[in-house]
Amino acid sequence: MTIRVLVADDHAAVRAGIVLILEGQEDIEVVGQASDGAQAIALALELRPDVVLMDIRMPKLDGISATRELSGVADVLILTTFDIDEYIFGALRAGAAGFLLKNTDADALVEAVRVVSRGDGLISPSVTRRLISAFGAAVPERRPQAAGNLTPRERQVLACIGRGLSNAEISAELDMAEATTKTHVSRLLNKLGLRSRVQAAILAQELPPGSSGM
Known part of the structure; x- marks a missing residue:
């Protein structure tokens, strides 16, 4: 394409x-x-x-x-x-x-x-x-509760994003279709009030250990 x-x-x-x-x-x-x-x-x-x-x-x-x-x-x-x-x-x-x-x-x-x-x-x-x-210093109020409304699968996807994995790599690691991965990414961005996966990756690294992990 x-x-x-x-x-x-x-x-x-x-x-x-x-x-x-x-x-x-x-x-x-x-x-x-x-x-x-x-x-x-x-x-x-x-x-x-x-x-x-x-x-x-x-x-x-x-x-x-x-x-x-x-x-x-x-x-x-x-x-x-x-x-x-x-x-x-x-x-x-x-x-x-x-x-x-x-x-x-x-x-x-x-x-x-x-x-x-x-x-x-x-x-x-x-x-x-x-x-x-810069991101961590600017939005500290979001960190403690950021992953609270995510499903377990969405938290897994967020953790993968934080590790810098692409959609294809996330799909392979979590054993799901790439279209499903894209859906999870879109939903977690919406729930977290973020505009891009770059923001999600940085937020994932700023969260307390285990809050976005698998």
């Missing part, structure tokens, strides 16, 4: 470079390009891409605000030059499915698009630890 991608960046040369990389893949099609956050939202609503590659610093509407508006419309992969904590945490809170720096090589960028399109989360290794610390 072809992955439909929208590229949003205010620098034409950067957009062209990203498009060139992605269009060289047989399983990826760039369906649109946006030069600001407002245009990214309009095109995403019109074209319904699977993944939006989103810059953060853009005119009219920044990438974080645009990501927040696109929750439930498309999976957003943030691609930015800046690894500032405010941007990283803001992207996570907005519901981004992934966060990469623009110094990521072409192969890693392509794989990131594929990972996010499968419903899995992805964070640049260089910012993961800072992201975990």
Whole structure:
């Protein structure tokens, strides 16, 4: 199945470079390009891409605000030059499915698009630890009771997400269909009031031992 991608960046040369990389893949099609956050939202609503590659610093509407508006419309992969904590945490809170720096090589960028399109989360290794610390410090009130309303199976899935497993890997470990795994992920995100599995992964690591385990 072809992955439909929208590229949003205010620098034409950067957009062209990203498009060139992605269009060289047989399983990826760039369906649109946006030069600001407002245009990214309009095109995403019109074209319904699977993944939006989103810059953060853009005119009219920044990438974080645009990501927040696109929750439930498309999976957003943030691609930015800046690894500032405010941007990283803001992207996570907005519901981004992934966060990469623009110094990521072409192969890693392509794989990131594929990972996010499968419903899995992805964070640049260089910012993961800072992201975990920021998330934990910002939402301590959620930690004690976060898993309380989850079913035993949903807690198992949450624990797997916290270990960084993909949907396919969770399905294999828990011996269930991948479609069932996706359903459990969707339900636990809804119960926890989270926008993405990245948020769930970080929350799972912040929970007291045993509260999200098997």
